[in-house]
Amino acid sequence: MMDWEVVIGLEVHVQLKTKSKMFCSCSTDFDSLPNENICPICTGQPGVLPKINRRAIELALIASKILNCKINRISRFARKNYFYPDLPKNYQISQYEEPIGYDGYLELPSGKRIGIMRVHQEEDTGKLLHYIGSRKLDYSLIDFNRSGIPLLEIVSKPDIRSPEEAVEYLTFLRLNLIYAGISDCDMEKGSLRCDANLSVRRKGEKELGVKVEVKNMNSFKSVKDALSYEARRQIKLLEKGEKIIQETRLWDERGGVTKSMRRKEYAHDYRYFPDPDLVELEFDEEFLNEVFSKIPELPLERRRRYIDELSLSEYEADVFISNKEASDFFEEVIKGENDKSFFKEASSWILNDLLGILNERKLSFNELKLKPEHLKELVKLKISGKITSKIGKEIFPVMLEKGEFPSKLLKELDMEQIQDEDEIRRICSCVLKENQKVVEDYKKGKKQAIGRLVGEVMKKTRGRANPRAVNEILRNLLESSP
Ligand SMILES: [Zn+2]
Numbered sequence: 001m002m003d004w005e006v007v008i009g010l011e012v013h014v015q016l017k018t019k020s021k022m023f024c025s026c027s028t029d030f031d032s033l034p035n036e037n038i039c040p041i042c043t044g045q046p047g048v049l050p051k052i053n054r055r056a057i058e059l060a061l062i063a064s065k066i067l068n069c070k071i072n073r074i075s076r077f078a079r080k081n082y083f084y085p086d087l088p089k090n091y092q093i094s095q096y097e098e099p100i101g102y103d104g105y106l107e108l109p110s111g112k113r114i115g116i117m118r119v120h121q122e123e124d125t126g127k128l129l130h131y132i133g134s135r136k137l138d139y140s141l142i143d144f145n146r147s148g149i150p151l152l153e154i155v156s157k158p159d160i161r162s163p164e165e166a167v168e169y170l171t172f173l174r175l176n177l178i179y180a181g182i183s184d185c186d187m188e189k190g191s192l193r194c195d196a197n198l199s200v201r202r203k204g205e206k207e208l209g210v211k212v213e214v215k216n217m218n219s220f221k222s223v224k225d226a227l228s229y230e231a232r233r234q235i236k237l238l239e240k241g242e243k244i245i246q247e248t249r250l251w252d253e254r255g256g257v258t259k260s261m262r263r264k265e266y267a268h269d270y271r272y273f274p275d276p277d278l279v280e281l282e283f284d285e286e287f288l289n290e291v292f293s294k295i296p297e298l299p300l301e302r303r304r305r306y307i308d309e310l311s312l313s314e315y316e317a318d319v320f321i322s323n324k325e326a327s328d329f330f331e332e333v334i335k336g337e338n339d340k341s342f343f344k345e346a347s348s349w350i351l352n353d354l355l356g357i358l359n360e361r362k363l364s365f366n367e368l369k370l371k372p373e374h375l376k377e378l379v380k381l382k383i384s385g386k387i388t389s390k391i392g393k394e395i396f397p398v399m400l401e402k403g404e405f406p407s408k409l410l411k412e413l414d415m416e417q418i419q420d421e422d423e424i425r426r427i428c429s430c431v432l433k434e435n436q437k438v439v440e441d442y443k444k445g446k447k448q449a450i451g452r453l454v455g456e457v458m459k460k461t462r463g464r465a466n467p468r469a470v471n472e473i474l475r476n477l478l479e480s481s482p
Pocket of ligand 1: 021024025026037038039040041042043148
């Protein structure tokens with residue numbers, strides 16, 4: 001293994017976040033019943049005319065931009081001809097010679113740049129069903145809901161040097177696409193799919209080895225496992241003096257091996273030609289500027305802001321960046337605030353308290369009853385000393401459950417802070433009387449003994465006194481008594 005270098009390029013397909021399909025107005029809703037979202041266009045009926053989804057084009061342009069690609073000012077759709085039972089037109093509308101974007105790169109957090117060969121737009125196929133539940137059918141069903149859903153294909157250059165780096169690239173690409181609003185990138189729902197090209201060569205060699213395409217990897221873990229397996233397989237063959245065949249192999253998750261599926265096809269097999277039904281796209285400066293002006297803050301920018309401006313730790317920033325929902329919730333909580341202790345406190349509630357509970361209950365942020373404004377108030381109460389940490393921790397689960405402002409709940413549960421100073425003084429006196437021994441210690445010079453007394457007062461008030469006020473009152477009482 002040591003003498004070999006692994007060379008990987010990835011082809012990533014993501015489903016664009018549009019309401020309607022690429023060339024018709026059918027819905028892209030994932031949860032619809034089979035064949036609920038279909039029309040003559042996306043089922044390939046004769047005589048229909050596709051029309052281009054403007055939003056999909058905008059998203060493809062944004063993806064190209066954030067991947068530092070050059071933009072083809074004139075971009076065209078092409079027909080990719082092949083036969084497959086779930087492809088009703090017997091061709092797929094894709095892009096060939098004039099993709100939307102080309103020749104860019106993605107900079108990883110490590111600083112390494114992975115080249116991007118092209119970013120192009122295409123449409124998805126339908127879906128064949130061979131099972132109902134767990135029952136294998138002796139026929140196949142076709143669901144055309146997915147047919148015509150806009151996809152973006154992002155092809156990297158062969159710049160990736162290990163299966164681990166492939167996962168790093170995918171993870172970061174996914175985050176960027178999510179932040180820019182281009183796709184949900186949900187692998188489980190198939191809105192992010194990844195194929196890989198992998199070859200090996202002896203270290204120091206300039207020529208690329210024969211590449212094998214690996215398909216059917218359904219999670220980042222399977223990408224890592226499949227590529228590790230495939231690299232080992234190729235090295236073993238070459239060391240035995242055998243040849244690598246250019247082919248497509250499928251990852252068999254259960255067996256932990258890749259299996260030959262078919263000899264690799266070449267571009268000319270598809271007989272690409274410009275789609276005569278679709279106009280060519282021409283982007284002028286003004287249009288591009290307008291589209292690019294809507295690009296939101298990207299993960300690396302947000303990370304930098306969290307560390308430099310909000311004074312969060314690198315760890316906190318990284319956890320937020322990798323969880324956009326959490327980060328967006330945090331953004332809502334800190335909106336309009338400019339106090340660093342507020343940022344710190346809000347971050348702590350979300351990362352230390354909220355995320356754990358969400359994971360445990362398998363809930364997402366939009367299923368939460370707790371709203372950012374509720375947490376905002378809690379943070380304010382805590383920082384201003386109106387509630388103690390202890391009260392905060394007690395009221396937080398109730399806030400989660402009821403989705404209410406803490407001030408309202410504190411009142412309802414009789415947990416509000418005691419505002420009446422006479423009342424606190426009365427309790428303090430009482431505590432002094434009951435703890436004569438501690439009082440004597442204090443008077444003998446053991447000043448830290450006051451901590452115990454404060455603790456006793458907090459216990460008596462069930463944490464409803466302001467510890468700072470209690471401290472002050474106790475000190476006064478102790479100093480003034482003989
Ligand atoms: Zn349709």
